[in-house]
Amino acid sequence: MVDRREILKLAGAAALAAALPAPALAQSKGRGQVVVIGGGFAGASCARALKRFDPRLAVTLVEAERVFTACPFSNGVIVGLRSMADQRFGYQGLAQDGIALRFAAATAVDPQARRVTLADGGILGYDRLVVAPGIDLRWDALPGYTEEAAQRMPHAWKAGEQTLLLQRQLAAMEDGGVVVIAAPANPFRCPPGPYERASLIAWYLKTHKPRSKLLILDAKDAFSKQRLFQGAWTELYPDLIEWVPLSQGGKVTSVDAASLTLVTDFATHKAAVANVIPPQQAGRVAQRAGVADRSGWCPIEPVSFQSTLQPGIHVIGDAAIAGAMPKSAFAANAQAKACAAAIAGLLAGRPLEEPRLINTCYSLVAPDYGISIAGVYHPAGGQLIDVEGAGGISPLEAPRSVRQQEAQYADGWFKTITAEVFG
Amino acid sequence: MEPVKAALAVVVLLVLAGGDAAASGPPPPPGATACSGCHAATAGIVTPVPRLVGRKPADLVAALQDFKAGRRPATVMDRIAKGFSDAEIAAIAVWYGEQRPERRR
Numbered sequence: 299m300v301d302r303r304e305i306l307k308l309a310g311a312a313a314l315a316a317a318l319p320a321p322a323l324a325q326s327k328g329r330g331q332v333v334v335i336g337g338g339f340a341g342a343s344c345a346r347a348l349k350r351f352d353p354r355l356a357v358t359l360v361e362a363e364r365v366f367t368a369c370p371f372s373n374g375v376i377v378g379l380r381s382m383a384d385q386r387f388g389y390q391g392l393a394q395d396g397i398a399l400r401f402a403a404a405t406a407v408d409p410q411a412r413r414v415t416l417a418d419g420g421i422l423g424y425d426r427l428v429v430a431p432g433i434d435l436r437w438d439a440l441p442g443y444t445e446e447a448a449q450r451m452p453h454a455w456k457a458g459e460q461t462l463l464l465q466r467q468l469a470a471m472e473d474g475g476v477v478v479i480a481a482p483a484n485p486f487r488c489p490p491g492p493y494e495r496a497s498l499i500a501w502y503l504k505t506h507k508p509r510s511k512l513l514i515l516d517a518k519d520a521f522s523k524q525r526l527f528q529g530a531w532t533e534l535y536p537d538l539i540e541w542v543p544l545s546q547g548g549k550v551t552s553v554d555a556a557s558l559t560l561v562t563d564f565a566t567h568k569a570a571v572a573n574v575i576p577p578q579q580a581g582r583v584a585q586r587a588g589v590a591d592r593s594g595w596c597p598i599e600p601v602s603f604q605s606t607l608q609p610g611i612h613v614i615g616d617a618a619i620a621g622a623m624p625k626s627a628f629a630a631n632a633q634a635k636a637c638a639a640a641i642a643g644l645l646a647g648r649p650l651e652e653p654r655l656i657n658t659c660y661s662l663v664a665p666d667y668g669i670s671i672a673g674v675y676h677p678a679g680g681q682l683i684d685v686e687g688a689g690g691i692s693p694l695e696a697p698r699s700v701r702q703q704e705a706q707y708a709d710g711w712f713k714t715i716t717a718e719v720f721g
Numbered sequence: 722m723e724p725v726k727a728a729l730a731v732v733v734l735l736v737l738a739g740g741d742a743a744a745s746g747p748p749p750p751p752g753a754t755a756c757s758g759c760h761a762a763t764a765g766i767v768t769p770v771p772r773l774v775g776r777k778p779a780d781l782v783a784a785l786q787d788f789k790a791g792r793r794p795a796t797v798m799d800r801i802a803k804g805f806s807d808a809e810i811a812a813i814a815v816w817y818g819e820q821r822p823e824r825r826r
Contacts, residue, residue, distance in 0.1 A: 351748065628758045635754035643748065654752035654809065658759060658797055672797050674752075674804025688804030692796065703769075704796050707759070710768030714761040721763055 330355045330645040333414055333424040335404045335583055337361030337389060339368075340615025340630035341430035342719045345397045347638035352646065358398040358422055360414065364388065366720065369488065370627045371712050372457040373495045376465045377502035379665055385457055387720035407587035409608040426641050429589055429596070429605075430615045430634070431581025432456075433487050433625075436594070439577040440553065447555035451572040454495075455487060467571045468499065473507040475570025478560055480550040481516045482577045485595065487616050487625045489522035490661045490671065492575055497527065497663035500535040513567060514541045515560060516548040522624070523661060523671050523691050530663040550574070580617035587611055595619045600677035601650050602640035603633060612637050621682035623675050629657040631715055652677055654685070660708030668704030750812035752805060764822045774820040781814035 332355055334345045345359045366387045374380035389399055400422070406415040407427065414422045435453060437444055443451070454464040468477070477499055481492040496514050503510040520543075521527075531539045542548035547564030554561075558569045579594025589596045589605040596613040598605060600621065603612045614637050615630035623629045636653035643650050655675040660668050673689035675682045692704060760773045773781065787793035788802035789810075805813070 347754070631758050632755040635749075639748055639754065648748070651748070651751055654755075654805070656752065656755035656758070656801055656804070658801070670797050672800045674801060685804040688800060688802075690800050700796060706769050707796060710766075710770045711759050714763075714766050714768055714770065715758050717761065717763045717766050718757055 330426070331358075331422075331424045332356070332426045332428065332641060332645075333358045333360060333422050334428040334430060335360045335407075335414065336428075336430035336432060336581065336615070337363070337366055337392075338430060338432050338615065338630065339627040339715070339719055340432070340617075340634045341428065342366070342389070342392060343631045343634035344428050344430060344614060344638050345392060346395055346719070347635045348641060349395050349397055351638055351642040353396070355642065355645065356398070357396075358400060359389070359392060360400045360402065360404050360416065360422070361389070362401065362403040362417075364401050367457040367461075368627070368712075368716065369455070369457045369491075372454070372461045373491070373498045374662070375457075375461050376454060376468065376495065377498045378465065378469070379498070382462060385461075387716060389720070391721050404583050405586070407583065407611070409588060409611060412610055425610070425645060427587070427611045428637065428641070429584055429587055429611055429613045429617065430630070431583045432616045433578040434581050436577045436579055440550065440574070442553040442555065443574055443576050444555075447553065448574070450555040451553060451558065451569075451574045453575055454573060455491075455575050455578070464571070464573055468502065471507065471510070471570050474509040475507070475511075476568070477503070477510065477512045477571045478567055478569040478573070479512070479514045480553070480560055480572070480574045480576075481514060481518070481521070482575050483517040483544075483549075485625060486575070486578050488659075489624050489626075490527075490659055492516075493521055493523070493527045494661035494663070495573070496539055496541075497530065497535075497661070500531070500538050501664045504535055504538060510538075510570075512539045513569075514539065514548075515550050515562060515567065516541060516543050517550070519543045519545050522659075523669055525694055526669045526691055527661075527663060529694060530667060530669070534664055534667070580613075584613065584617050589613050590617075591619075593619070600680065600682045601652055602644065603637040604640075612641065621675070622673065622684045623655065623657055623682050624659065624673075626657055626659050627715065628659060628711075629655070631719060632656055655682065658711070660704060660711060662705055662708060663701075666705050667698070667701040668706070668708045669701065670704055670707075747816075750809065750816050752809055753813045753816050756813070756817075762820070762823055764824055772822070773817040774822050776814075776817060778811075778814040778818040781817055782810055785810045785814070 334341045348357045368385045402416040402418040405417050452460045452464040454460040547562045550560045552561045560567045580590045584590040596617050597619050605611045614633040616625040632655045658672045660670045669692045671691045674685040759770050785802045788798040
């Protein structure tokens with residue numbers, strides 16, 4: 299039974315709702331408009347999570363490509379362990395969730411008018427905008443490394459044609475050749491990625507072209523999971539991989555695509571196959587929206603992932619400066635869900651809770667040999683920092699059964715995350 | 722139905738339709754949504770990683786506490802469980818207990 303006091307309370311709530319200004323009322327009835335730019339692990343995850351956390355939100359995903367090609371596991375494609383088809387995902391699942399899809403590039407963002415302009419002439423208004431453009435390669439950062447040069451010296455750091463180009467070059471290389479990988483300084487997409495790639499190429503060379511060598515020219519002196527990688531290289535590929543750190547002249551200062559040479563301060567290296575991973579920055583829509591700073595990346599406020607440069611715009615994934623969190627697909631997915639929860643809360647007028655985020659990155663050093671790094675993160679002092687005492691890498695000493703298990707978990711991770719994001 | 726009760730029913734419906742109750746359940750507690758990067762929330766995925774959705778909260782709490790204390794063999798969960806307080810672990814366990822696997826068409 300309901301008493302008179304409760305009736306009055308309920309009637310009061312209804313009257314209050316009626317008295318709210320129009321935009322707020324519109325939002326409370328579920329007409330909050332959220333536009334997400336970028337359909338990768340960050341953007342697609344965020345669009346789906348927004349719809350799940352508040353089905354009344356109108357969510358539009360803006361993405362130039364109709365098919366997404368995943369970077370994680372694409373090192374397996376390069377060495378023939380996987381098919382490119384295993385890396386490709388469509389957006390039908392998102393459409394079935396009620397997300398509006400716009401397959402066009404975003405050419406302009408007006409943060410004051412809260413409006414996105416598309417290459418096809420379309421204009422989308424928003425209450426909240428999520429910018430998740432991933433990375434752009436910097437064609438101005440390494441002398442000689444232009445888009446044209448990348449056709450001879452592939453970066454393969456955005457999966458797709460570049461991945462297949464590197465695969466073909468390796469397959470065509472004669473036994474006894476030198477494969478050179480140029481690794482960039484921090485920050486860049488997928489910190490363990492160049493070293494997983496080196497490992498799997500070493501596996502391929504050992505298996506198919508055993509007289510060949512692999513040289514890593516590195517613009518830094520330390521890298522992710524370094525002791526695990528180096529331990530595995532000694533065990534699996536003795537004398538095959540040479541890593542030249544920054545302090546020993548590893549930084550590539552220029553390249554010449556025509557002669558396949560890479561120049562450092564100390565030496566000139568001639569490659570049979572050259573994989574140049576250049577410096578990177580946030581995808582260009584971040585610049586257009588005014589959310590990237592002079593570093594080329596996007597500073598954010600770590601509870602809501604809102605840009606510190608433009609109100610109403612949130613940045614997630616590789617483009618964001620996410621403190622201790624690496625630029626990984628796992629991190630992008632975790633950030634996307636935390637950001638979606640924050641946006642749903644903001645639009646519903648709820649106070650925001652501090653998120654706790656996780657990252658786990660697996661790398662394969664051989665098809666049946668996996669290693670991992672994990673972290674747990676929380677906001678502190680305006681940044682996402684490591685939760686002390688948590689995270690870290692796989693044990694340095696472990697039986698092969700543990701490495702096999704981690705390789706299986708890596709495979710499970712890829713299936714699980716791609717099903718959640720695109721399935 | 723008495724007029725007062727009928728009017729009340731309308732008011733209740735209006736308030737519910739406009740309020741948070743129309744959203745799908747309470748917001749997930751901090752950290753909970755990150756788990757489904759590895760622990761499948763969708764049906765039909767073949768993976769050696771166990772599912773969390775629909776599990777008994779007490780079982781999840783016990784497993785996470787054992788990982789955190791290093792009492793249970795682990796590859797990565799020992800490193801992750803150490804990042805969560807007892808209260809956070811309990812909240813995540815309760816939330817997963819209430820979730821159901823998503824069926825994708």
